[in-house]
Amino acid sequence: MRSIGKILSSTRALWPSYLAIVVSSVLITATSLVMPFIISGATDEVVSVVKTGANPSGHVATIMWFAVALLVADLANTAISNIGGYIGDVTAVRLRRILSTRYFEKLLTLPQSYFDRELTGRIINRLSRNISETTQFLNSFANNFLPMLLTTFAVLVISAIYSWPLALLLLIVFPVFMYLTTLTSKKWQVLEGEKNSQFDIAGGRFAEVVGQIRVVKSFGQERRELTSFDERYASTVATTREQSRYWHLMDGARRGALNVIFFGVYSIIFVQTVEGHFSIGDMVLLIQLVNMARQPVMMMSYLIDSGQRAVAGSRDYFRVLDERPEREGLDLLGAADTAPGATIDAARARAAACTGSVIEFDHASFGYDADRDVLKDITLAVERGERVAFVGESGGGKTTLISLLLGLYTVHDGHLRVFGRDTAETPLDELRSDFGVVFQDASLFSGTIRENIAYAHPEATHEEIRAAAERANADVFIRQFPDGYDTTIGERGLKLSGGQKQRIAVARAMLKDAPILILDEATSALDTKSERLVQAGLDELMEGRTSLIIAHRLSTIGAVDRIVTLRDGRIDEVGPPAELATSGGIYAELLALQASGSKRDKKRLKAYDIAG
Template sequence: MSEQPKTSAAPARLPGGNRRPAGGPPWANAGMPAEKSMTFWPSARRLIHRLRPYRMALLSVVALGVASVGLSVYVPKILGQATDIIFSGVIGRRLPTGSTQEQAVDGLRAAGNDNLADMLARMDVTPGAGVDFTALSTILAWAVVLFVLSSVLMWAQGWILAGVVQRSMYELRAEVEAKLHRLPLPYFDNQPRGELLSRVTNDIDNVAQTLQQTLSQLLTSLLTVIGVIVMMFWISPLLALIALIAVPLSMIVTQQIAKRSQKQFIAQWTHTGTLNAHIEEAFTGHELVKVFGRQKEVEATFAARNAALYDASFGAQFVSGIIMPSMFFIGNLSYVAVAVVGGLRITSGAMSLGDVQAFIQYSRQFTQPLTQVASMANLLQSGVASAERVFELLDAAEQSPEPAAREAAPTRGRVAFEGVDFRYQADTPLIEDLSLVAEPGQTVAIVGPTGAGKTTLVNLIMRFYELDGGRITLDGVDVTELRRDELRSKIGMVLQDAWLFGGTIRENIRYGRPDATEEEIRAAATATYVDRFVHSLPDGYDTVIDSEGGNVSAGEKQLITIARAFLADPALLILDEATSSVDTRTEVLVQQAMAALRTGRTSFVIAHRLSTIRDADLILVMEDGRIVEQGSHSQLLAAGGAYRRLYDAQFTSAAVDLDESGAAAVMAR
């Protein structure tokens, strides 16, 4: 098997300030932020900044919000007038018919009822007359019209805002997708797939939900607060000052609670990514988990990470949830104070009953948006925490910049390593001062023990990793002077781990060259012996296989990947244990096909089974990142060095062991 690549990233910091040991497994830092977490406001500002391209739409949202809130805020004042009409009608009916309002007020003062006289003096009363239902119905009709207009404007505001939010999230997903293609391979080596998927899916979805639910409500709540304050000062400055005492108290309480819950929300989404990474890993290797009987360990790990997510989520939701009852408590205190002082003002004649009723409605309207803002604090913090994780991905260091496009030139396939140095970890050299030349049309086989640097060598040709020293040239041109897509378009690669995507067999083969004709696909399939088994499948070349290739065998899956490379017709061919999953008979056939495929092409073949590379033009024997031997099969056998030891280990030691075990068995008898 080919060696697994190691990350070149700095060791990740674990909780408590410890670092993951260099060279440790990539999943050892699963779900942990790579950098110190950003604070709430910088992340929130950056998130809002993404909405700047939709300034005009957002301005229309604000305008509609102002109009809608303005209409809804004015309605209580109108309803207060309706209350005054009803109250005046009730009082007027009890006064003697034919008398005037002034006579009624003088009579109350003469009787010593000064407070009642002051209250009656501020009212518009016709003694002996009842409720003016004409005036009352007109006022109520206006109230209904204003409510309807306010609702329509609010609906239009929500429709525009939904388009803005979803469009910005569409662009964010596209930006993340493009970013993933610009990230170097070491980044993915150091990121569990489940954790990365959680950032790309769960976190972006959470950001979208947060913006959708909070932007409209925040805007409406803030406008409502402003409008209500204006109306309250219009009606009674004294009562307005009493009601406003709740604002600083609410802000202090919200700030103190939010400061504690933000860390909990970051931990919640971090643990979500960690749990997703574990689930993805466990179910990808579900068969191996069962074969080795590690279900209990997997369940224990899941339980531990699930418990960590539970603790973080509970802490985040509980702490942020305290805001709501705290705001209710402060709002109720303000409501009681307004009701008491307002009642005293009515009895003293300083305010009408309708004004006090309207003011009480305004005090409720004033505390309600504050409560809504407080209740959205957990959503905001959760969404900003998710946005922070997405921004960490967007801020990750990218591949070195691409050079300018060059005029395409015919590729001969001469590959030269000139004093190449490379290391995954800064303090652990892997390849040092390596030089070799593969001439056009040569087949270069690379052998050696696991971890010797064989796969690393071909990864460097593909520029999956950047060199620490020296250079690699293709036809005399430094590969760093070629665009990555231009370089890789000249290379065909078949890996030990065959990769297929969800689709038909035909589509998987055509992946090597999208413009290939049906005849060319059939020819590639026939040459690589895919055609031999395809006709036994239910739908032939139209048979749909899943992304794991579960409905074809491992060997058949490998053959499909070889057919894909065959169809691509590359100038440079890289085979990394390409026949490791096929049976011996099929391997012979595939070797014949690969021999035809390699004709006229420079080929690099990584192999453990030495029988597959006997006809190679040049065999490189690698140990500890160095080429210790090179030559043809016969030359290396005759030299009696490292290659000879590998050859003997495969073809003679098994027989010796068998003889020794057999002799031991005989002696035991």
């Protein structure tokens, strides 16, 4: 339960609510305990009248006062229970908000390498399952079990006043139950972990299939995906059978032991009443108190079951929170009030103040794995306003260079500087504000066209958004939609054509207006007409801006200032297109392959990630 305690201690803002829950639990306990005493007094009064044969009319008022007192205690218990329940419900949702936001914030600060090794579905499941199970357990504990625990403690004290053997037997109940539960818990949690792993894998695959349903249908793999998905859940059924069988066998042993102990408790009450140690009212009182103590014990199986799920979930939660962020001290919530426009203005100011090279790779090396470098000893300087294209075999390090510039990874050896500042020491929000990016895949979000264009500049006016769209050749088609810029485009922009999505992506980069532009060539998958429109927008975007281009079509890089060719993670050649076209290197080879019509040469082109 240490991880549950860690959650409670880390949510200090909720301590007033926790305190209110404890106070309400104490009051609920007090009103619950009053009622058996009232019933006991009424019982003794009735027994006295019956036993002595006294005139009932003289005792009606007294009996009614007992009834009124019982009503008041009942009403107070009802009111306080609901007030406490309300506080508990709201506190649980506030707790879920804190935990979920903190989890999301942590994910946003984690390095790209974390997402490279984790399934998307598993990351999502931690939010939907682990956090919800933890908050549900705490809510149930606050609303139900805490008042019962307090009641049980009070019952033990009162029972000890009446009969110490009775209190001793009741006291034995809890350690016996907890001991038997401890024997159960260890194996149960192992099986729960196995089950959750299968759920996570199935959930991850589910997310992938839904996200790429067109690919699944196009290749006719619906049956295979469904079978694989069902097999994951089938394995959880087998695990649950073993888990549940073990749990209920142990639960039977636990409850059987309790039944024997409570047999002794009731025997003591009945025998001592017969022997005259207790009055009938005392007997009624003690039976009610014992039942009040019995209820939380019987509920303990449910509480421990949900508690174990919560413990497992909270451990996964803190395992993520213990991951090292891509930059220590990065506080997204703390920086939430910084206006995006001000960040871009600061980037432009840095660009204006820079007197040297805009980008410098200084003997930089990097590898995703410790034993293999993808980029080796890269030395390259990019000057202000220069257009530089990167060409090389697929997997040769072109995209990795861009990832390093964006701070998604950090060089292992050497240095990488942007505007004279080492990227390893530059705050990530400042580093990334220096760049505008147009990906090969437009990478749009669900929502409206307006929201997607203004993604990096959400406070932009309609006029600014429309001006960016016009420059990207997107305004005409946008205004043809009934809702114009407020048109909802669906997940990843599925309601738009490829060319439309790319023009919105270009408009998004234009509106950001960052001093350095990165193009993971955005026209390689488009038809000729769409390519012309998008390329016109890209030309407009690159005007007067330092631009880096990952080349997928040789026809689009003929006008760059320099081409950088990469071979086996090293820079092979650097120079203007005209010079490299006759050097006999990679670029010259690609031009020759493109001019050839043979299938073999076209296949060789694809190895360089170049469209024929």
